[in-house]
Structure formats: structure tokens, C-alpha cells
Amino acid sequence: MPTWSKYSTLFHSERFGYFLYSTMSNCLIQVDEPHYHFLQQLEMEPSVANNGFDTSFISLLKAKHILVEPGENEKLLMLKQYKKNCNCYGRGDLSLTICPTLACNFDCSYCFEHSQHDKTVMSDETIENLMVFIREKAESGKTSIIWYGGEPTLAFDIVNTITRKILASGVKLENAQLVSNGFLLNNKHLDALDDLKITNIQVTLDGPQEIHDTRRKLLNGKPTYERIISNIDRLMGSSYTGSCDIRVNIDKTNMNAFAPFRNQILKRYEGEKVSVHASKLKTPEPWGLSQSEWTDYCIRLYYEHDITTKSIFYPHSNETGLCVAHYTNMYVCGPYGELYKCWEDVGMPEMTIGNVNQKKTAENPHIQAMYTITTDTYMYEECRECSLLPVCSEICPKTWLEVRKDNSNSIEESCTHYKKHLSQCLEVFYDIYLTSETSKKLLNKPVMPLENRGFRIIANSTGSTPHQSK
Ligand code: SF4
Ligand code: SF4
Incomplete structure (x- = not known):
């Protein structure tokens, strides 16, 4: 039975409505109110996934690692860590x-x-x-x-x-x-x-x-x-x-x-x-x-x-x-x-x-080892517990080392800014998305209205907007 991933965040924006964001797949999904309420239930009780509510939506939740099988997060994290090591340690x-x-x-x-x-x-x-x-x-x-x-x-x-x-x-x-x-x-x-x-x-x-x-x-x-x-x-x-x-x-x-x-x-x-x-x-x-x-x-x-x-x-x-x-x-x-x-x-x-x-x-x-290994977030228990780990990527190694060397209380200064500002930043991103959507409409390019299915992908893993067809 798949369960709600700890790397998924549901949030409500006064201005823009309801959203679901997965740090594991780095995917932002907008949902309507019925889907939002369903997600709230799902987060509490994963078995409601089987009650027949919008099967295409459930498939999307599984594909984007919002609903996960036992051990799935660990495998995905290991893969990300491996890719990071290949990128950083390769010639x-x-x-x-x-x-x-x-x-x-x-x-x-x-x-x-x-x-x-x-x-x-x-x-x-x-x-x-x-x-x-x-x-x-x-x-x-x-x-x-x-x-x-x-x-x-x-x-x-x-x-x-x-x-x-x-x-x-x-x-x-x-x-x-x-x-x-x-x-x-x-x-x-x-x-x-x-x-x-x-x-x-x-x-x-x-x-x-x-x-x-x-x-x-x-x-x-x-x-x-x-x-x-x-x-x-x-x-x-x-x-x-x-x-x-x-x-x-x-x-x-x-x-x-x-x-x-x-x-x-x-x-x-x-x-x-x-x-x-x-x-x-x-x-x-x-x-x-x-x-x-x-x-x-x-x-x-x-x-x-x-x-x-x-x-x-x-x-x-x-x-x-x-x-x-x-x-x-x-x-x-x-x-x-x-x-x-x-x-x-x-x-x-x-x-x-x-x-x-x-x-x-x-x-x-x-020193080379200190900058690369000591600042590797995958190594730390507190980071492995943190829902932002899969997207915690803008950490300046020097700041990290300075902030963490004396276990000071300001440790969050070395965390990604999304730790405190995730939903605010995603709201800005959505506002930018709306502007590009308006331009698309003016140019008669296809857009996917939320009303069509009650959910739509706003951004995929790179923060780019997916090609949207009817
Ligand atoms: S936000 Fe902070 S605690 Fe979370 S993964 Fe990044 S460095 Fe670690
Ligand atoms: S100060 Fe600049 S070059 Fe030095 S570790 Fe930070 S981001 Fe990298």
C-alpha cells in the first residue's frame, strides 16, 4: 500500500488557490478545492487512495513520488546522491x-x-x-x-x-x-x-x-x-x-x-x-x-x-x-x-x-575534501529528516562551514531559503507562470485550464513549464 511521502507539501495560497509540491520530483501541481480536500484526507489516511477518487490523479501522485511504496524514497535519495557525487567528483x-x-x-x-x-x-x-x-x-x-x-x-x-x-x-x-x-x-x-x-x-x-x-x-x-x-x-x-x-x-x-x-x-x-x-x-x-x-x-x-x-x-x-x-x-x-x-x-x-x-x-x-564532503547534506541526520533535502542545492560551502563550526543557534542561515519561504517563493513562481500563460493565450497556444481535470502540472523537475495540450 503506497503512503504519503514526507517530501510532499500541500499548501493553500489566499491569492492563487491550492497546490501540491513534491521536493522529490521537484514538481508543482495546482489542484481545485475537491482535489485539495481529497489530498488532505490522503495525507492522514493513505488507504483513501483506493476509494475510486479520480484514478488518473492517483496515477500522477504515484508517478511524481507523492504516494510512495515502502523503500521508494530511500532508493530515490540514493540515486540523487549518486548523481551528485558523479557530477561533483567526476573529471x-x-x-x-x-x-x-x-x-x-x-x-x-x-x-x-x-x-x-x-x-x-x-x-x-x-x-x-x-x-x-x-x-x-x-x-x-x-x-x-x-x-x-x-x-x-x-x-x-x-x-x-x-x-x-x-x-x-x-x-x-x-x-x-x-x-x-x-x-x-x-x-x-x-x-x-x-x-x-x-x-x-x-x-x-x-x-x-x-x-x-x-x-x-x-x-x-x-x-x-x-x-x-x-x-x-x-x-x-x-x-x-x-x-x-x-x-x-x-x-x-x-x-x-x-x-x-x-x-x-x-x-x-x-x-x-x-x-x-x-x-x-x-x-x-x-x-x-x-x-x-x-x-x-x-x-x-x-x-x-x-x-x-x-x-x-x-x-x-x-x-x-x-x-x-x-x-x-x-x-x-x-x-x-x-x-x-x-x-x-x-x-x-x-x-x-x-x-x-x-x-x-x-x-x-x-581543504578540498572539507568543502565537498563536509558540506554534503546527504551525510547529516538532520538533513535526511528534512523534507527539503532533495532540493537543498544552493548552499554556499563557505557559509555552511562558518555557520556550523560552533553549533550556533543560527544554523538555519546555512539552510536553503526554501526552508522558511517555500510557499511564498512558489507563489511568485506561479504568478510568473500566469503571465506566461496569458501570453500563450494571446498567441493562441494551447494551455490546460485547471477546470478541465481539477489538477494541472505547473512545473516539472527543472522549474520549466511542461508542454500543455488539451
Ligand atoms: S534545508 Fe537545512 S536541514 Fe534541510 S536539507 Fe538543507 S541544509 Fe539540511
Ligand atoms: S563563497 Fe562563493 S566560491 Fe566560496 S564556497 Fe561560497 S559560493 Fe562557493
Whole structure:
């Protein structure tokens, strides 16, 4: 006899009606009131599944693992854990974040880097050894690079040299991204971007000029906004074929300025490949936003300003890792050839896991294991009891380790935001769904009204809407 899975959640939205969500199949189903009341009974007493109520609905509940046979959840969890391990521990594609220097021309109030006054740039010997490392690690797939720092435009000749060596070596360089403060971008850089396979430039602006200039100053204290904007103007007026993503680091001091600022920038670059996104700044109290405050903020941005924050409203299956720290074949490489597993560890000697110049002697080899194994939610009893485990995928390993090292009471800070905000986020997702459904109707595309069967699938495992036919 199948039973109600603990990975299933029933909820009622005042605004949108009745829903059933399964974290195991990552499927959102909308139901009418009779189906909702039936589900409430079913949750209490699984034998009502046999009373003849809507057999096609019962079949769907079984197919989506909402009603499960004994042992089914355990098998499914094992499969998910196996897939995650294959994804994270496999050699796969190589992803490298390279800091050609840690030097930076900025002195941002919140910078976490510990070595921005170190003017060292990557030496020729390190570049050669990095090439050996890349050839060895990239043998089975594609390579992608993020140019990071410090400020990578301060060592742009090294970006140039390494890219040309990779292209000449036969390694498949899929694409590259440049993470820059945007201040020094000049015509020489712009002309080279396409040849260097840089398909995206991320530049940070922390809001309108009066806010940005108080937070992101030059080392000599001078403001930076005007020059960055004029460089983005030049970038968008150049022959560069890639995109520019403007990142706005958000804390309590600039959160209210984001929406109007985003509108202003998108208007300025209308028709260009420019996007603007908000990013939660890891700043302690009183100015930093907690995870819960951040989620509330993203929900408000949606309802009040129609801004959809990426990856926050529909869960992802816990079958992949989040970042470089989770994957075996992802590394951050500093200017001395030192290797790290986290962007925030750059410049911290105690966090290096090796060095391309000393291939055989890995320093702190346990750090790689610590980031991947210690943050594996499948290992923990409290996670195995948690109904969100199958979709608990956005955990930053560094935050996890920081929050959990002293068993503090704020342990939920390291949990997925869906732990407190699942139904609120799914409501936003449904609101977005309704907009796309309205467009479909206008274009005479088929949609499945709820009234037809009393239930309909709103999203399947990837958060994408299934093809709906009558
Ligand atoms: S561990 Fe966290 S801070 Fe470090 S790279 Fe990953 S997501 Fe970023
Ligand atoms: S980390 Fe938190 S939300 Fe994620 S599975 Fe564990 S207890 Fe649940």
C-alpha cells in the first residue's frame, strides 16, 4: 500500500488557490478545492487512495513520488546522491578562475580580499606551469575561464598571454568571463575581448553615483562612477559581441535604491546586451541582510517592481554542486600559481590546496575534501529528516562551514531559503507562470485550464513549464 511521502507539501495560497509540491520530483501541481480536500484526507489516511477518487490523479501522485511504496524514497535519495557525487567528483569539464594579480586600484569598504596591496603579477614560469596544469586537467572536456583578481585589467597582458597559449595548445576553450571593476577598461581591452573568447564582462556598480562613490572608491579615495559608466558606454558602442552584466552588491544601505537604479541603467542601454542583477553582500550586522531578509527583499522586488531574481523562486534538484568549492575539476588560481577552492579564500595561504609550480606537493589537501564532503547534506541526520533535502542545492560551502563550526543557534542561515519561504517563493513562481500563460493565450497556444481535470502540472523537475495540450 503506497503512503504519503514526507517530501510532499500541500499548501493553500489566499491569492492563487491550492497546490501540491513534491521536493522529490521537484514538481508543482495546482489542484481545485475537491482535489485539495481529497489530498488532505490522503495525507492522514493513505488507504483513501483506493476509494475510486479520480484514478488518473492517483496515477500522477504515484508517478511524481507523492504516494510512495515502502523503500521508494530511500532508493530515490540514493540515486540523487549518486548523481551528485558523479557530477561533483567526476573529471568533467575544467572550470578555472584565474587571478593574474591580486593588486587592485580600488579600496572598497566591504572587500574580503586580503592581499589587494600585493602588486605581484603572474610570472612567466607560473604561466608555463599553469599551462601544464590546464592541459592535464582539461584532457577530457571543455575549459571555461573566469578572469578575476584583484583587478584583472591591471594584468591584461597576462590574460592575453594565457588565452593565446590555451588556444594554441588545442585545449577547447569554451568561453571566458571577465570580472572587473570597469574603471580601467580601455579601447585596447575592448578590441581584444572577442579574440580572447570573453563572452561576458561583469562590472560592479553599487547604485546611483551618490551611493556607488561612497562605497567603491579608488585607493586614493577618488570616486569611480562616472568613469565606469563612460567605459560601459564605450563597451556597448564597440564591436564587442558579448554581454555586460552589472552587479549591484546589496546591503541595507543601498537596497531601496536598486530598483530605480536598475531601471535607469536598462533605459540607458536599451537594446544592448546589458543586464543588471542584485547580489547579496556578505556583510555582518547591522548592514548585512540575513538570508531571510534577502528572500523577503527578492519577493518584494518581484511584486513591487516586477524584477525576477535569478534562481530564487523555484528550487533546483540537489544533484549538482553550487560552485567551484563543490567540484573536483574546478579551481581558483592565484598569481603565485597557488590553488584554492573558494573565491573568498584568495590570498589566504592557509586555504591553498596546492600550487601549479609544485605539482606533487599539495598543501592543505584536506581543504578540498572539507568543502565537498563536509558540506554534503546527504551525510547529516538532520538533513535526511528534512523534507527539503532533495532540493537543498544552493548552499554556499563557505557559509555552511562558518555557520556550523560552533553549533550556533543560527544554523538555519546555512539552510536553503526554501526552508522558511517555500510557499511564498512558489507563489511568485506561479504568478510568473500566469503571465506566461496569458501570453500563450494571446498567441493562441494551447494551455490546460485547471477546470478541465481539477489538477494541472505547473512545473516539472527543472522549474520549466511542461508542454500543455488539451
Ligand atoms: S564556497 Fe561560497 S563563497 Fe566560496 S566560491 Fe562557493 S559560493 Fe562563493
Ligand atoms: S541544509 Fe537545512 S534545508 Fe538543507 S536539507 Fe539540511 S536541514 Fe534541510
